[in-house]
Structure formats: C-alpha cells, structure tokens
C-alpha cells in the first residue's frame with residue numbers, strides 16, 4: 001500500500017499515488033480503468049466526508065479485482081461513539097482502509113485518544129483533518145499513538161478553496177514528513193486540480209486525493225471525467241518515471 005522504490009545506493013523514494021473518490025461500482029471500475037491507484041467510496045451529496053450505505057461500499061469493493069486498494073469514508077461525526085461505530089461498521093465491508101473525518105471537536109489529542117480506545121486497532125483507520133478548520137498539525141503524533149495507520153488533510157467546505165490556498169507548502173511538507181517519520185501513510189486532498197499535482201507530489205505524500213477536480217465541469221456531485229482521471233494518472237506516472245531515471249543516474 002505504501003510504495004517505496006529503492007535505487008542502487010539503497011535510498012528509498014516514496015511513490016505518490018492517485019486516490020479517486022467514487023459513488024458506485026460503475027465509477028469504481030471507470031476510475032480503475034483510467035489509472036486510479038486507490039478507489040475511495042464516498043457520497044459527495046452528504047458533505048465532505050459523506051458515508052455511503054454499507055451495501056454500496058460492499059458492492060464497490062466487490063466490483064474490483066482482488067488486490068486493488070480501496071477505502072471508504074465513515075463520516076465526520078463529532079460524537080466519538082457514533083463515529084467509532086460507523087467506522088467499525090464500514091470496516092466490515094472488506095475495504096482496505098476506513099477514513100474518519102475529525103471535525104473541530106475531534107481534532108484534538110483527547111478526541112483522538114478516545115477514538116483510538118474505542119477503535120482499539122480493529123481496522124485500518126485513516127484520520128482526515130480539515131485544513132479549513134485549523135486543526136493542530138501536531139496532532140499527527142496523537143494519531144500515531146492512538147493506532148491510526150494514516151492521516152490525510154482535506155477540506156470540509158467544498159466551495160472552491162483548495163488545500164494549497166489554506167496551508168503553505170512548508171506546512172504541507174511538514175505534515176507529510178511528520179507522518180513519514182512516525183510510519184503513518186499520508187494523503188493530501190481538498191478541491192485539488194490536476195495542475196496541483198506537480199508541486200504536491202514534490203512533497204512525497206503517499207496519496208493525492210481527488211473528486212471534484214476529476215469530475216465533468218469540476219462538479220464533485222456530478223460524473224467522473226475519464227479523460228481527467230487519465231490525465232492525473234499520467235502526470236503522477238510521469239513524475240514516478242522521472243524520479244526513477246534520476247535515481248538510476250545518481251546511483
């Protein structure tokens with residue numbers, strides 16, 4: 001799931017992969033066919049981290065070939081018990097990862113610790129922090145302590161403000177580096193566009209996450225645009241290849 005390439009000097013380079021949020025199995029297959037690396041089940045009509053019904057998540061997961069990395073969103077409830085219950089239910093669908101949105105009340109060490117105790121390492125949980133709600137980025141240590149396997153930054157207000165409008169490249173880079181140092185997977189998302197890929201991939205997150213930027217007319221509630229998915233996948237692939245060549249030349 002975390003892709004690392006080694007060059008001849010033994011140095012490891014993180015490979016940034018493409019996460020695409022889908023609403024059903026038809027979109028899941030389309031995203032996969034056009035180059036998505038991780039298929040993320042999410043209901044864009046139900047907010048930034050809207051959960052799909054369990055049956056839909058199961059059908060998305062089952063529609064994909066074995067071995068494809070999947071995730072599903074469990075919502076962004078401010079109540080520990082409700083959020084944990086939702087996450088544990090989503091974990092029964094067979095998806096590789098379950099994403100939990102940590103809103104203002106949860107995005108603090110006490111909230112994270114309470115959630116961790118309730119989840120008790122029963123799944124592969126990824127915490128999503130909303131950059132437009134000013135989460136403490138130092139929360140990464142508490143997430144690691146609480147047993148999360150990954151952390152993502154996203155945005156809660158999907159009104160055109162993108163992740164790089166909210167945080168500087170230094171802040172995003174530190175977030176990714178802190179995750180890596182603690183062995184957490186990292187992801188960056190939030191109304192990203194294809195033209196954001198180069199500068200964000202340069203920070204070496206494990207995933208860049210997209211919905212609206214890969215939909216027709218940029219409408220995250222509308223249909224995925226296969227050409228846009230293909231362009232995003234191609235861009236990331238080109239970056240991977242150029243790094244490989246650089247690594248080989250340096251070796």
Ligand SMILES: O=C[C@H](O)COP(=O)(O)O
Nearest residue numbers: 021190191209210211212
């Ligand atoms: O996890 C990725 C999200 O689905 C991103 O959605 P968005 O690109 O519409 O902000």
